[in-house]
Amino acid sequence: MEKQRQAPLTESQLINIYQELHQIPELAMQEVETHAYLEKVVRQFDQTNLEIKVPDEMPTALLVLVHGSAPVRTIGYRTDIDGLPVEEQTGLPFSSTHPNVMHACGHDIHMSVALGLLSYFASHQPKDNLLFFFQPAEESLNGGKTAYEQNVFTGKWRPDEFYGLHDNPDLPVGAIGCRMGTLFAGTTEVDVDFYGKGGHAAFPQDANDMVVAASQFINQVQTIVSRSVDPIEGGVITFGKFEAGSIRNVIAGRAHLEGTIRGLTQTMIEHIDQRIKEVADGIAQSYQARVEVKLNQGGYWPVENNPVLTKNFITCMKQAKNVQFIETQPAMTGEDFGYLLAKIPGTMFWLGVEDDSQLHSATLKPNPKAIWLGVTAISGFLNDRMNQ
Known part of the structure; x- marks a missing residue:
């Protein structure tokens, strides 16, 4: 009899993970507690098709390879994990426990979505290989560029295409925003x-x-x-x-x-x-x-979305049931995923978290309902992509 696979994380479990990550923000290349938390969660998933790597060159980074059933490509998914030197003023019961450090850019939302996706594909083996990259130092110190230059992405650990999101308080909860061309300056x-x-x-x-x-x-x-x-x-x-x-x-x-x-x-x-x-x-x-x-400049190159992959992503999201797609304008803010997209073709997109406060604000309170909606939309896209 085939062994019954472990069920994916539920919405309530993901919200709990988000709240716990929100309490332990750490600055660039200092994400020791965050890294330990992420690895602990990942090791609780069904390990049948998982392979975990902690690169010596970046000890707070975490790579997880999900082996596909009939792979023709390796699809990468990146999430950033660092916080900002901001004293939190949200008044949330799960506020940061680290003085003068806060997840003021929503990377706790990013990580929670990535863990939701990973738990889903650990329980439902994908057709293609999936590489999840939990990246340190997005806010400073050029984590994406550093990883690339330190040869973190070599052999089976190099994706053929890369995807990643950024939360957006100006978009409705769970909405997916994207555009052809440049997303971030x-x-x-x-x-x-x-x-x-x-x-x-x-x-x-x-x-x-x-x-x-x-x-x-x-x-x-x-x-x-x-x-x-x-x-x-x-x-x-x-x-x-x-x-x-x-x-x-x-x-x-x-x-x-x-x-x-x-x-x-x-x-x-x-x-x-x-x-x-x-x-x-x-x-x-x-x-x-x-x-x-x-x-x-470091790694903060423009986030220039690959035209072929992005057109495919937008088409899929527009056609998906229960996904609100919004075509967005480019933003003049920076994001170090741009360096990786200059080396590996891919697409970055927004996930709406609907909040009155802006990114990097001490009062940012993203709506956690976006996590489950994001996991649903992105897992649907990845399954669609693997069937092409």
Whole structure:
């Protein structure tokens, strides 16, 4: 007689898991308690077709391979697991127990959906192989890029296509949102240092004022988006930090700027990067100063959805019963799944959690009813995909 398989997690069990994960948020690459919790839950599933891997290179990461019955591909599903340095102000009875750390981006929802999917396919063997990647350090430290560069995805652990979600408080509970093209913008951190010559305010001819040079740089950079970027494509350059000088009657010989670039394609971000360097070179020559530009993108590339796989995903979700599909606009926020999608074709999509507070807010309270609706919609898509 065939052994009876363990039943998948129920909705109430998944909500309980969500509440427990919500209480133990941890920052990037410090997700030790979260990792232990996830692994404990996964090892309670039917292990017949499961294979678990904890990469030495990323000890808080967790990979789970579900062996398919007749695999023709390996389908990857990624969830992020880290929290944010935010002091929670929700008043929930299951609020964070870790001071100044909170799941303010809804990664507890993400993990709960992933565990629901994994428990379903542990109990119902899929046709294709499924690879679940519980990823550390999405919010900082480039967890996706780090995993890829550390060769975490090799051999049977490399998916042929990758999928992942992000919760969205602006969408109705359980709604699936997606679009062709870019879902999230890419981001690049920009630091600019100006080196001139300090001096007395009464003798400007004997100094080289870097407040003036940096101010002119900022003004000229604003013309990059308005005059060097296709208005249909769009881009954003913001300098939010300007440091210079020490006292009112001394000309500053140094200045420091910190800013961010946002773009909807990697090509656009690289174009803006180049124009910033060119403006800096011009300022250096004009003001006889030394100007150093540091650009750091890390893994926060634009989330550019694969056209073929995304069209298939959207078609499936539109046709699915009991799934509310909404075509969404691109967001200028960053997500490090973009780096993985630049290396492995795939699709990212939204899961509606309907809340008045926004992501990264201390008062974010996603509706947990979205978890079960997400598991149902995504498992339906994966089964459909495997039957193609």
